Amino acid sequence: MRPLRPIERSTELARVYVWEWPVRVAHWVIVGAILVLSATGYVVAHPPGRWAPLGTVKAVHSYAAIALTLAFASRVAWMFIGNRWAQWDQLLPVRRERWRGLGPTLEWYLFVLRKPPGYVGHNPLAGAIYTLVFLIELLMITTGFAMYSVSAPYWSPMHAFGFLGPLLGGLQTARWLHHAGMWLLLGFMVHHVYSAVLMSQVEANATMESIFSGYKFVPEEDVVSPRVRRATPPSP
Amino acid sequence: MREGRQGLLAELERRGVTRREFIRFCGAMAAALGLPGGASAQIAGALRTAPKPTLVWLEFQDCAGNTESFLRASRPTVANLILDTISVDYHETIMAAPGTQAEEALARVVAESRGQYLAVVEGSIPLADGGVYCCIAGRTALDIAKRVCGGAAATIAVGTCATHGGIPGAAPNPTGAVGVGEAVPGLRNLINLTACPMNVENLTALIVYYLTFKQWPPLDAERRPLFAHGKLLHDACERRAHFNAGEFAEAWGDEGHCNGYCLFKMGCKGPVTFYNCPTIRWNEGTSWPVQCGHGCIGCAEPRFWDRMTPFYGHLPLTPGIGADIDRVGLAATGLVAAGFAVHGVTSYVKRAAERELPAEKSVPPPDRKGNGP
Numbered sequence: 001m002r003p004l005r006p007i008e009r010s011t012e013l014a015r016v017y018v019w020e021w022p023v024r025v026a027h028w029v030i031v032g033a034i035l036v037l038s039a040t041g042y043v044v045a046h047p048p049g050r051w052a053p054l055g056t057v058k059a060v061h062s063y064a065a066i067a068l069t070l071a072f073a074s075r076v077a078w079m080f081i082g083n084r085w086a087q088w089d090q091l092l093p094v095r096r097e098r099w100r101g102l103g104p105t106l107e108w109y110l111f112v113l114r115k116p117p118g119y120v121g122h123n124p125l126a127g128a129i130y131t132l133v134f135l136i137e138l139l140m141i142t143t144g145f146a147m148y149s150v151s152a153p154y155w156s157p158m159h160a161f162g163f164l165g166p167l168l169g170g171l172q173t174a175r176w177l178h179h180a181g182m183w184l185l186l187g188f189m190v191h192h193v194y195s196a197v198l199m200s201q202v203e204a205n206a207t208m209e210s211i212f213s214g215y216k217f218v219p220e221e222d223v224v225s226p227r228v229r230r231a232t233p234p235s236p
Numbered sequence: 237m238r239e240g241r242q243g244l245l246a247e248l249e250r251r252g253v254t255r256r257e258f259i260r261f262c263g264a265m266a267a268a269l270g271l272p273g274g275a276s277a278q279i280a281g282a283l284r285t286a287p288k289p290t291l292v293w294l295e296f297q298d299c300a301g302n303t304e305s306f307l308r309a310s311r312p313t314v315a316n317l318i319l320d321t322i323s324v325d326y327h328e329t330i331m332a333a334p335g336t337q338a339e340e341a342l343a344r345v346v347a348e349s350r351g352q353y354l355a356v357v358e359g360s361i362p363l364a365d366g367g368v369y370c371c372i373a374g375r376t377a378l379d380i381a382k383r384v385c386g387g388a389a390a391t392i393a394v395g396t397c398a399t400h401g402g403i404p405g406a407a408p409n410p411t412g413a414v415g416v417g418e419a420v421p422g423l424r425n426l427i428n429l430t431a432c433p434m435n436v437e438n439l440t441a442l443i444v445y446y447l448t449f450k451q452w453p454p455l456d457a458e459r460r461p462l463f464a465h466g467k468l469l470h471d472a473c474e475r476r477a478h479f480n481a482g483e484f485a486e487a488w489g490d491e492g493h494c495n496g497y498c499l500f501k502m503g504c505k506g507p508v509t510f511y512n513c514p515t516i517r518w519n520e521g522t523s524w525p526v527q528c529g530h531g532c533i534g535c536a537e538p539r540f541w542d543r544m545t546p547f548y549g550h551l552p553l554t555p556g557i558g559a560d561i562d563r564v565g566l567a568a569t570g571l572v573a574a575g576f577a578v579h580g581v582t583s584y585v586k587r588a589a590e591r592e593l594p595a596e597k598s599v600p601p602p603d604r605k606g607n608g609p
Contacts, residue, residue, distance in 0.1 A: 171537075
């Protein structure tokens with residue numbers, strides 16, 4: 001594949017520190033935890049044999065769950081203390097301009113718009129999807145705590161979460177929800193990696209690199225206010 | 237039936253129960269209740285002088301399975317004295333009095349012992365169509381439950397039908413069957429002894445606890461006593477070590493099954509069921525389902541017929557699709573990936589086509605890597 005030409009630049013690019021280190025650390029801990037949790041969780045539900053003793057596998061699953069929970073909690077806390085691109089209103093499309101931005105972004109994905117609307121942080125559509133992802137992660141933590149709490153050691157403060165089981169409709173229902181949530185997260189992961197690669201290619205603004213470095217290179221005008229590039233295809 | 241309220245010990249002596257036998261029974265009860273060693277002496281002391289509890293046993297939409305369990309109380313000489321011979325003033329299945337006489341016996345207990353007798357309920361209560369699906373002596377089950385349980389010192393719902401609707405209450409639940417707690421809200425001292433059927437050792441232990449301590453034991457969110465339903469069955473199972481080691485029966489009768497390996501892969505619901513089945517066992521502690529080689533079906537859990545099925549599968553089927561959630565999830569994830577693959581190819585082709593168009597005269601500035609067009 002020949003590299004495709006990125007979007008034409010009308011202004012100078014600005015180097016912006018978008019993702020602060022707590023955001024990046026939380027992101028990668030969550031990625032690692034979800035991969036470990038999915039693998040070990042699948043093994044627990046479908047035990048392959050003696051080479052995977054479930055006592056050990058469940059222990060690994062529990063430690064990864066602790067990592068996920070802490071990363072999740074820190075990221076939620078950072079929604080209220082982080083910079084403007086980490087704030088909660090970048091996820092929930094409650095502000096008018098974010099709500100209005102949903103349509104154009106979807107149009108771009110559906111090839112109606114030729115160029116994606118320019119946003120420095122998450123675009124409104126991605127933000128809305130991430131809201132769902134946070135809710136699914138919360139469901140996983142809730143169902144996981146419900147199942148863990150009932151056989152926690154007698155001294156464990158995790159017994160405080162024993163009330164969750166009956167609320168969820170019993171542990172068997174919690175189990176099913178735990179499986180369904182895993183597949184939703186894995187399905188999201190496929191979408192997320194694809195969209196990140198696509199955006200990175202089209203916008204050429206170091207989207208991919210930014211989750212490692214924190215920096216994006218964006219047109220200066222986007223830093224001030226996002227815009228919808230309604231450029232019409234050039235006529236021959 | 238209720239002559240001579242002079243305590244249990246006199247009754248025991250009259251029946252020829254030895255002291256040794258009595259002490260052994262008290263020790264077994266202390267163990268079932270999870271009480272420390274010294275408690276058996278306290279139980280013995282209390283039972284010696286305890287007045288005989290009056291007990292009425294109501295049967296609604298049931299199969300009499302709990303009655304069967306009740307009649308097979310182990311250590312029958314002592315347990316029967318406490319549960320059966322002395323104190324049961326009304327029990328449709330086993331009482332001698334028929335028809336009008338039987339109903340008069342029940343009415344007498346409700347009228348004379350108000351606030352003192354124990355009501356045991358077996359079977360679910362239908363609420364649909366005014367409760368016509370279960371009537372005894374011209375009264376609906378709901379009416380009887382309100383009248384009898386409302387005046388009882390405590391109501392003990394035995395079996396999952398009486399506690400949560402059970403099999404009559406399973407989908408589509410044509411009679412609108414519910415448990416006692418839902419049918420008659422606000423009952424004083426409602427205790428749910430779930431399982432299908434309940435284990436009579438737990439009923440005996442519950443009453444012994446009441447006679448000893450003059451109060452009811454701690455309950456969980458489903459109003460089940462914690463001594464019987466406080467622990468996950470999986471954590472007390474004798475096959476648990478095989479689970480931890482990754483040793484499973486893969487098919488009925490295979491080597492793992494013959495070796496007594498864990499039945500998790502055969503759909504055992506032990507990991508989601510709270511019950512003391514593995515420790516209390518059945519038929520005088522002889523065996524219990526998992527020891528016999530069959531997985532737990534989670535009968536002690538609310539609405540187990542809906543929630544725990546398929547009994548031989550790990551998870552409930554996916555609503556609306558009917559397949560295993562892991563197959564559905566894998567297929568859905570594959571579809572998502574395929575969809576994005578199509579999107580990716582389309583996106584590339586479209587951008588490539590635009591790139592070939594000679595319209596744009598102005599040369600865009602190079603990006604930050606210096607990759608100009």
